Amino acid sequence: MSTSLLTSVSNISHLVCSKCQQEYSHESLQRVSACCGMPLLARYAVSAPFSQKVLQNKEGTMWRYQEMLPVIKPENKVSLGEGFTPILSLKNLGSSYGFENLLLKDEGQNPTGSFKARGLSMAISKALELGVEGCIIPTAGNAGVAMAAYCAKANLPAIVVMPRHTPKAFKEECYWYGAEVHLLDGLIHDCAAEVRKMNHHGQLLDVSTLKEPYRLEGKKTMGYELAEQLQWNLPDVILYPAGGGTGLIGIWKAFQEMIALGWLDKDVRLPRMVAVQAQNCRPLVDTFLGLQQNSQQYNGKPTIANGLAVPRPLGEPLMLQVLAESKGTAIAISEEEMVEGIREIGKKEGLFVAPEGAAVWMAARQLLSQGWIQAQEKVLLLNTGAGQKYVQNIEGQYLN
Numbered sequence: 001m002s003t004s005l006l007t008s009v010s011n012i013s014h015l016v017c018s019k020c021q022q023e024y025s026h027e028s029l030q031r032v033s034a035c036c037g038m039p040l041l042a043r044y045a046v047s048a049p050f051s052q053k054v055l056q057n058k059e060g061t062m063w064r065y066q067e068m069l070p071v072i073k074p075e076n077k078v079s080l081g082e083g084f085t086p087i088l089s090l091k092n093l094g095s096s097y098g099f100e101n102l103l104l105k106d107e108g109q110n111p112t113g114s115f116k117a118r119g120l121s122m123a124i125s126k127a128l129e130l131g132v133e134g135c136i137i138p139t140a141g142n143a144g145v146a147m148a149a150y151c152a153k154a155n156l157p158a159i160v161v162m163p164r165h166t167p168k169a170f171k172e173e174c175y176w177y178g179a180e181v182h183l184l185d186g187l188i189h190d191c192a193a194e195v196r197k198m199n200h201h202g203q204l205l206d207v208s209t210l211k212e213p214y215r216l217e218g219k220k221t222m223g224y225e226l227a228e229q230l231q232w233n234l235p236d237v238i239l240y241p242a243g244g245g246t247g248l249i250g251i252w253k254a255f256q257e258m259i260a261l262g263w264l265d266k267d268v269r270l271p272r273m274v275a276v277q278a279q280n281c282r283p284l285v286d287t288f289l290g291l292q293q294n295s296q297q298y299n300g301k302p303t304i305a306n307g308l309a310v311p312r313p314l315g316e317p318l319m320l321q322v323l324a325e326s327k328g329t330a331i332a333i334s335e336e337e338m339v340e341g342i343r344e345i346g347k348k349e350g351l352f353v354a355p356e357g358a359a360v361w362m363a364a365r366q367l368l369s370q371g372w373i374q375a376q377e378k379v380l381l382l383n384t385g386a387g388q389k390y391v392q393n394i395e396g397q398y399l400n
Contacts, residue, residue, distance in 0.1 A: 008072045013045035018318055026070060029130045029205070031212055039210040039315060041253070042070050042217055049262035053312060055228065060084045062221035068257055069122065076129035078154045080111035081223055082121050087229050087380070092348040097365055101378040103235065103312055105226055107385065112146045114307075114385035115222065116249075119246060120146035122218030123207045124298055128154045136204040137161070138191030138346070140243065140306040141170040144387055147180035147207060159204065161191040163309075167392040181246055187216040187281075187300060189312050209244030212317045219247045223254025226380065232264060232266075235271045236377035239364055241356035241384055242275035242284060242330075243310035245319040252322040271380070273328035275319060276277050276363040278303035282332040283311050284319055289330070304335055304393040305355035307384060331366065339394055342387060355390055357383030 017033035018041050024030055026042065034042050050067070058064035062083025071077055087105050090256075094102035107115035120143065127135055134157035137147045146158035151158035158179040162170065165187060174181050184194055192208060199206055207215060223372040227234060234255070240248045252273060258264040277285050281300030286292050299309035313319070323330060333341075341358030345351050360381045367373040 009066045009074055010070055010072055011044040011046050011067050012042055012070045012072070014043050015040040016043055026213075029132065031206065032210075037227075039216070039318065040213040042213055042295065044068055044257065046261060047105070049260070052228070052263050062121070062218065062225070065221055065224045068224070068261075069221075069257070070397075071125045071129060073129065076125055078125045078128060078150050079121055080117065080149065080153060082110050082117040082218075085109045088349075088351070089347075090267045090346040090349055090381075093345065093361070097368060098375045099364070099368065099379060100376050102364070102381070103379065104351070104357075104383055106351065106380045106383050107222070108357070108383055108387070112142070112149050113389055114142035114354070115219065115247060115382075116142040116144065116146035117149075118218035118221055119143075119215030120150045120207065120218070121189065123147075123212060123215045124150035124154050124156065126212075126214040127156065127205050127207070132156065132205045134158065134204045135196055135207050136199050137207050137276055138188050138195045140188045140309050140390070141166050142239065142307060143209070144179070144181075145170055145173045145177075147179035148174045151155060152177045157204075160197070161194050161198070163187060163191060163302070166306060167390060169389040169392065170306075179199060187302065187309050187311055189283055209246050209310070210318075213324065216246050216250050216253070218250075219258075220250030220254040222247060222382070223251035224258065226251075227254070227258060227264065234264070234268065235380040237274060237379045238271045238382070239276055239360040240382045241305065241308060241359050241380070242277060243308045244313050245275070245284070245315040247382065247384070247387060248273060248275055248322055249315055249318045252326065253343040270326060273322050273326040274360075274363060274367065275323060275328070275330040276360045277330065278308040278338070278359065279332045280307050281309045281311055283313060284316060285330045285332045287316060288320065303355075304338060304390065305359055306358070306390070306393070307354070307356050329367075329372065331363045333362045337362045342394065346387075351383070352387035353383040354385035354387050355393065356385060357381065357387075
């Protein structure tokens, strides 16, 4: 055993290629797998399952699950207090449409205003631990903001590349965190191409979705949290706004890990996972429905839900696997429906959600009316960000 592991708070043992399962070391800097060019997944060695009692008296952040997270030494943790966001009961909305148990986990209450705080906190912590000189990211908005904030906290240089049409609030926040910001025409895959060009020497760590192993590990904490917050009684259905899909994949990964730990019964009926996309950018939906072989040539359009404007997600095979294993589905929501959802959640529940959060609500409405969701089922929505950042996207014609 290496000396670094002797003081470890983590049970991480190795990484595996998500396609062929070839193993890689977690003690050196990794990106995608060398064998298949696919995402790497962290694996943990737990000699004997330990009780949930280990959580007692731990901090109310995502770091309470440190044994199942990849950071080896506590001093490398770069945290702004992310995680343990509330689960709210949407009784007004639910009763209006016939849901008997409708819940929402509000990720907009994270630092930097979105669930991206989880993944970027973890990625930057590991970057610091592995001696990275700086980080670069293509972003539709929230991920760039989060990376800029956590790099500032870690005293690491940060370069953010985002579409020119990204709302001003996201750009301004990156500037205030001291990041170097580059704007260009196009969507996130165009930004990714620019990042590859700018970082051709490989000096910076590209923390794009699933192009390093650890953003996923931060996002999976949503799965641990919702299980703990619901007293280990999982929802019947979870609706998740899937752009790059890290959270969808991560939540499912968390469920598998909790079964291995004995925190969930091995015979537990896991939730049906629903991937929600924008009608303007629906690559996963089209692949899921058999309208295309995969999304590698898909061309999307901008959407008010910036986080859903991901036309060619690297994690598509993993997302499809989650939908298949959970007996879930994928659905696309129009721009007009998202605005309706924002307005409805605001008026009925006093929550100003991101368009992505509104999309999952409108998807739940549709799936209930179609009979795919039953009225008595426990349904959990993920709102991924604070609506305030999107005002520029939804003002004007949408609010007439």
